[in-house]
Amino acid sequence: MKSSNLLTIVAVVAVAFALFNLLVTINKVGDLNSITGYAEFDTGTADVEIESAVHIRFVVGEDALDWGTGSVNTDPATLDSVTSPYNDANWDCTPPDCPLDVGMDGGLELENYGNVNVDLYVDTTENADTFICDDDANCIATATHDFNWQFEDLGTTASCTDKDIDDVGGDEAFWSGWEDVCRSGDPCDVGGDGLFVCDEFLALDTDDTIEINFQLLVPISAPAGQRDVIITATAIESL
Amino acid sequence: MNKKKSVINFFLVFIIFLFLMEGVFSLGVSPSSKQFNFQPGFEKIINYRVLGIDSDKELSLYVSGDLSKYVKLDRDSMKGPGEFSAIIELPDHIENPGPNKIFVAIREEVDKEISTMIAVSVVVKSIIVIHVPYPGKYLETKLISSNANIGEPIKFDLEVISRGDEDLIINPKIDIFSDQKLLETLVFQERDLASQEKIKLKKFLDTSNYNAGEYKAVATVNYGGAKPSIREADFKIGDLSIDILNYSKKIIIDKISRFNLELESGWNDPIQGLYADVSILRGLNELVGFETTTTQLTPWQKKTIVGYFDATNITEGFYDANITLTYYGKDKSRTSNELVKIEFIKKPFNMMIVVYILVGLIVLVIVLILLRKYIFKKKK
Structure with missing residues (x-):
């Protein structure tokens, strides 16, 4: 066979092969959605589940519930954390020891810091008889004494729905006025968690905070000395 | 010195200064809840994560609730953030049908070594719900709807759970109402639902033929029970509009006066650049014109905007005021006009001042009479 013929045959085979390859390539390119990385739709979905968490926190300011130093001159003296100057005329104090001078800064702020709405309960370890009168029978029987709280919604719309x-x-009375605190074990205590304060305390950025304020009515006959009280907030997811 | 004065002068010192620990007292637990269908001999381990607590805080862990005796914790105390586990081992039979709740509680212990009169503490509880089937057929449903603008679809999510011990065949539908008038019905296909099975269904409502307004969706699911399960959800269809809910109807003359305008968005997206141009008219002529502050509204939000103007040269009486609102939503702008009536009044006379003066005069006269009587008597 002449070399030129051989060359021609080789060239024809090569061109045929190239044409075949071209056809295969065109076919593949036409089926673009089978190529890895080609997005058939312009949106994608990813599945991720964020675990729910119930999380609350007390934010206690430096001067929260700080009434300074003073004494009762007339029965009873009233102290509260809502209305300036936070004490009445029956409370005797000298600047710079009065509540306004020490920078009295309201009550306890409680924030829903989690990502679920919660049912909120609050209780105390003491009530008026034990905290103000120290269980003294004479003080309890004869003196005007009280340990009250009220709750305030600090949300933009409402933290507690x-x-x-x-x-x-209507809203429970402790949302608009002073009510007796709820001591653990008293009839107001729901199942050991305390007073049921809010059914649906929200976890929104703008609506997730309430304030707990306190009022004390202190009689002259109240025994002197330190008393302790623990305020406990309990949160359970609202189902 | 009389007895009363000596009592008042007698101090029983009751020094009260309340120490309260400053700071943030925080506690959290994840997951916040878990739900399971009861099966005889059910066993499960749940891992919990305690968070948001300082590393030196003591915590106590405990279980309470309906079936707490069937749950054990791998520990009953811990310090700081970390993990623990709850092991559930249920018996072959539980008496009470329905949701039985178990609470896994974490309590922050108060540090008793720190002297403080008022201390705070936090308790968080995670719920475990064990759904024990009711005898026979029992269905729970939940309907959630979204809001949208005209032309955008409204999505309905219908969750259906069989809580009985019998399998069901369900036929759900959603009726759309406006002012108690049935407009449309969305029908789902008939389905089998096994005992304790949960499914989530969805339907979309085409709102292109709807007007802006408030609507009600009523989901009815027939399942062969005594009555069908019915759930309702309200939804809104919006358009780019703002309603004037209220405005200052009485303005005091002879001073710089404030004008309040309460507005409500009828749009399911944010509205930007909203302000009002107010023109107070005498006949067809503008007496005074002013603009309010510029603001934005979130979807469906109500808000009051304010403007100030000089009312010193206005006389008493009723005037027309033209309120023009200008605002933007997505890539559209809109203006709207409303003509209202405003009354301009003089500062009202405070009758209480007269009452106080009269009472004061009467008291003074009585005091003088009494004084005169006793002085006269004494002299005699």
């Missing part, structure tokens, strides 16, 4: 716990009608 259901303040009507017993569904009788």
Whole structure:
């Protein structure tokens, strides 16, 4: 066979092969959605589940519930954490020891820091008889004494969406005025968790904080000395 | 010195200064809840994570609730953030049908060595719900709807759970109402639902033929029970509009006066650059014009905007005021006008001042009469 013929055959085979290859390539390119990385839709989805967490925190300011130093001159003296100057005329104090001078800064702020709404309960370890009168029978029987709290919603709209716990009608009284604190074990205590304060305490950035304020009515006959009280907040996811 | 004065002068010193620890007292637990369908001899280990607590804080762990005797914790105390486990081992039979709740509690212990009169403490509880089947057929449903603007679809999520011990065949539908008038029904296909099975269904409502407004969706699921399961959800269809809810109807003359305008967005997206141009008219002529502050509204938000103007040259009486609102939503701008009536009044006379003066005069006269009587008597 002449070399030129051989060369021609080789060239034809090469061109045929190249044409075949071209056809295969064109076919593959036309089926673009089978190529890795080609997005058939312009949106993708990713599945991720964020674990739920119930998380609350007390934010206690430097001067929260700080009434300074003073004494009772007339029965009873009233101290509270809401209305400046935070004491009445029956409370005797000398600047710079009065509540306004020491920078009295309201009550306890409680924030829902988790990512679920919660049912909120609050209780104390003491009530008026034990905290103010130190269980003294004479003080309890004869003196005007009280240990009250009230709750304030600090949300932009409302941090607590259901303040009507017993569904009788209207928000519970402790959301608008002073009520006796709830000591653990007293009738107000729900299942050992304390007073049911809020059914649906929200976890939104703008609506997740409430404040607990306190009022003390202190009689002259109240025994002197230090008393301790623990305020406990309990949170359970609202299901 | 009389007895009363000596009592008042007698001090029983009761020094009260409340020490309260400053700072952040925080506690969290994850997961916040878990739910399981009861099966005889059910066993499960749940791992919990305690968070948001200082590393030196003591914590106590405990279980309470309906079935707490069937749950054990791998420890009953810990310090600082960390993990623990709850082991659930249920019996072959539980008496109470329905949701039985177990609480896994973490309590922050108060440091008794630190002297403080008021201390705070936090308790968080994670719930474990064991769903024990009711006898026979029992269905739970939940309906969630979204809001949208005209032309955008409204999505309905319908969650259906069989809580009985019998398998079911369900036929769900969603009726759309406006002012109690049925507009449309979205029908789902018939499905089998096994005992304790949960499914999530969805449907979309085409709102292109709907007007802006408030609507109600009613989901009805027939399952062969005594009554169908019915759930309702309200939803809104919006358009780029703002309603004037209220405005200052009475303005005091002879001073710089404040004008309040309460507005509500009827749009399911944010509205930007909203302000009002107010023109107070005498006949067809503008007496005074002013602009309010510029603001934005979130979807469906109500807000009050304020403007100030000089009312010193205005006389008493009723005037027309033209309120023009200008605002932007997505890539559209809109203006709207409303003509309202405003009354300009003089500063009202405070009747209480007269009452106080009269009472004061009467008291003074009585005091003078009494004084005169006793002085006169004494002299005699």
